[in-house]
Amino acid sequence: MPLRTMHLDPEMTVGQLQKTHSISSVGQLLPYGNIKHTGLPEGIEELEQTPVEFNAGKLDYADEQKIYTTQPMCFDEQGRLVGAPDSERTECFISGYLKRKIASTPNIGARIPRPSSTMYRISESLGKGLGMFATKDIPAGELILAERPLMIVPITATTTRDGDIPKHLTLHQMQQVLLQDTEVVYKVLIDRLEPDRKKAFYELANSHLHNGSGPILGRIRTNGFGFNEMRDLAPGMCGGYSIVCDELSRLNHSCSPNTFHRWDMPSFTVQLRAARHIKKDEEITTTYIDLTTIAANRQKQLAPYQIVCNCTSCANHSVSDPRRLACINWEKQNAGYVFGHFDPESKPALGPLMAAYKTYVAEGLEATSGFGQVLEMLMGSCAKHGDVPNTKLFAKKFGVWKLSQNGSAGNSKELERLLMALAKWMSIMKTQQKLKLR
Numbered sequence: 001m002p003l004r005t006m007h008l009d010p011e012m013t014v015g016q017l018q019k020t021h022s023i024s025s026v027g028q029l030l031p032y033g034n035i036k037h038t039g040l041p042e043g044i045e046e047l048e049q050t051p052v053e054f055n056a057g058k059l060d061y062a063d064e065q066k067i068y069t070t071q072p073m074c075f076d077e078q079g080r081l082v083g084a085p086d087s088e089r090t091e092c093f094i095s096g097y098l099k100r101k102i103a104s105t106p107n108i109g110a111r112i113p114r115p116s117s118t119m120y121r122i123s124e125s126l127g128k129g130l131g132m133f134a135t136k137d138i139p140a141g142e143l144i145l146a147e148r149p150l151m152i153v154p155i156t157a158t159t160t161r162d163g164d165i166p167k168h169l170t171l172h173q174m175q176q177v178l179l180q181d182t183e184v185v186y187k188v189l190i191d192r193l194e195p196d197r198k199k200a201f202y203e204l205a206n207s208h209l210h211n212g213s214g215p216i217l218g219r220i221r222t223n224g225f226g227f228n229e230m231r232d233l234a235p236g237m238c239g240g241y242s243i244v245c246d247e248l249s250r251l252n253h254s255c256s257p258n259t260f261h262r263w264d265m266p267s268f269t270v271q272l273r274a275a276r277h278i279k280k281d282e283e284i285t286t287t288y289i290d291l292t293t294i295a296a297n298r299q300k301q302l303a304p305y306q307i308v309c310n311c312t313s314c315a316n317h318s319v320s321d322p323r324r325l326a327c328i329n330w331e332k333q334n335a336g337y338v339f340g341h342f343d344p345e346s347k348p349a350l351g352p353l354m355a356a357y358k359t360y361v362a363e364g365l366e367a368t369s370g371f372g373q374v375l376e377m378l379m380g381s382c383a384k385h386g387d388v389p390n391t392k393l394f395a396k397k398f399g400v401w402k403l404s405q406n407g408s409a410g411n412s413k414e415l416e417r418l419l420m421a422l423a424k425w426m427s428i429m430k431t432q433q434k435l436k437l438r
Ligand SMILES: C[S@@+](CC[C@H](N)C(=O)[O-])C[C@H]1O[C@@H](n2cnc3c(N)ncnc32)[C@H](O)[C@@H]1O
Pocket: 127, 128, 129, 130, 131, 204, 205, 207, 222, 223, 249, 250, 251, 252, 253, 254, 305, 306, 307, 308, 309, 310
């Protein structure tokens, strides 16, 4: 069972805990809220950071070895390794496994995609600090921003004390040691950031002021994104990473977010796209949590961010909860659905599909995979029923949804391909129907 889900006695000692768990697994148990005794316990000296070697081209590390590295690697026309420009460098503390995975990505260090124009401003958002707002109408699927992160670090607290933590410390004290050590380990990265990027990092919000996290870790915990593509998947490792950006860190949470975000390995960027039409001056939002649950559970998930959400769904939970439950049930009924494998021989009833579509839209859940599923099934079902206008309509919507998930640069091209494939499929079906009629 992951340590995170266990109820451990904070007064249990390190010696007792080590019988069943590794020290590093305690780093996953980051405390939040107001903690009484923070800082290094008496008698524990501050961690001394040993000199750090940076070697961009070196790859022969053990999978689990954690290394400091500046990414992404970029190559000149002759194929020689050159760094990215200062303002486009990401400072990382990652495993040897992940460094190799990044290095083996085709076209790594690709150009950062640029949106067609500037579409947002950062300004005050009532009761939420700063936020991101649309400066024009943004159509669904549009790229709003692609940003190379400031830093990438493990999601857990980290130490280089290696087994040197006294056995008499309590779990709570040990957490505090790990939090302090993490600050020392990550300071190396922050000090390597180009001055404007370093300033941008320290200007980020920090909602972890009273739990023992230092100014660096507090900001990382407040602002980091996590992505499946950036995980340690080598045997025996399951570590996730926290990816901290500058502008994208200003995205506030909503339980009905109007954007998708994804990690694009070749350009080494986090990419933000509109999940539905966003009106000028509307706040641009993302989600920090799992959306497919009722308001009370969402509030629990938001507690570590010190957020009491008052989005429309939370504020009107008596109306919203039944709709969310309908979406959750729909996803359960269709669990195991594989995109692109819609069975043209099946003829799902249009009524329940249209009802599911309307519920997702009413709940503002366009950014979920369930919504993509509804769109693809609707597209197929309309085609099967010979409803050409609605097939086109849902094919277009599904194309936009898919684009936002996959993020290929040429949006109209991908859509065109999808429509052509669909047209071909419909003409085959028409021919089949004709053959049946004869
Ligand atoms: C990633 S930052 C977002 C940007 C932040 N508002 C700022 O000023 O830089 C996360 C923090 O913003 C605030 N926040 C984000 N979404 C919120 C919401 N829906 N309601 C209240 N506060 C929110 C919380 O303080 C949270 O810890």
